[in-house]
Amino acid sequence: MRPGEMAGQSPLxxxxxxxFRFIALDVETASRDSASICQIGIACVRSDNHIETFTTYVNPEQSFAPFNTELHGISAETVATAPCFPEAWGQLKPLLQLHHLVQHSGFDSKAISAACRAYRLPNADLSWSDSVKIARRAWPEFKGNGGHGLANxxxxxxxxxxHHDAGEDARAAAEVVLLxxxxxxxxxxxxxxxxxKAQFSLPLQQP
Incomplete structure (x- = not known):
């Protein structure tokens, strides 16, 4: 399966x-502070399993840790003209709250909640699933053989x-679910x- 996608750091x-059937979401952060979101990526799965990805940088309005920048390549200069979290979230939230969301582990939902708290925004009432748990069910043989992280x-x-690009990781999580x-x-x-139950949950389109 090789879904199509729209990639890149796109205007909101x-x-x-x-x-969509569901949307996978991934974030990158500027530091150990889970509220320091510096990139958000989503992968939207249509009824025929075609995937459309969207990625935006986010200015976390705080310092970047060298470890994080080395990991994902994003720095303060990268996000200098990017929207801050309230602006980015304000435009993403209406789409996301209508769909089931997929994250690979629980980090992404915690980061979104932490950023909402940091900016004193209402926490979004979102429906989350974990593609790590889904992968464990589908491929139990990977336990002890590299595990169920995205790298393995x-x-x-x-x-x-x-890896460690929010749009790419979101697409990978969506592909894990489809497989x-x-x-x-x-x-x-x-x-x-x-x-x-999300408002929109399209069934798989049979060929």
Whole structure:
């Protein structure tokens, strides 16, 4: 499966238009402070499994730790003209709160909540699923054999993406879910691990 995508650091006005089956989301941070979001990426999965990705830098309005910059390549100079979190979140939230969201581990939802608290914004009422848990169900043999992190899943499942770029990691998480659907013979609604119903949840389009 090689889904198509729209990649790059795009203006917020170019957000993909839904509805979608689900949306995978990933963030990068400027430091150990989980509220220091400096990049947000989403991967939107349509009913035919076509993936559209969107990525934006975010100015965290705080210092970058050298370790983080070395990891993802984003610095204060990179985000100097980027929107701060309230602006970026204000435009992303209406799309995200209508859909089931996928994160790879629990870090991304915690970072979004931390950033909302830091800026005294209302916490979004979002529906989250964890693609790590989904991958554990689909490929239990990876436990103790590299695990279910994106780096090992990239090798085991032959995924092609640039790790520690929010848009690329979001697309990888979406692809993990799509492959898990085939591996388990179940739809996302069955393997999502949440009883929460999003407003938009499109079924898989059968060929």
């Amino acid at each position: 006005s170019t957000l993909p238009a839904g509805p 899943l990239k090798r085991q499942l032959r995924l092609s993406f640039r 898990a659907e085939g591996q388990l013979g179940q739809s996302f609604d069955r393997i999502s691990g949440t009883a929460r």
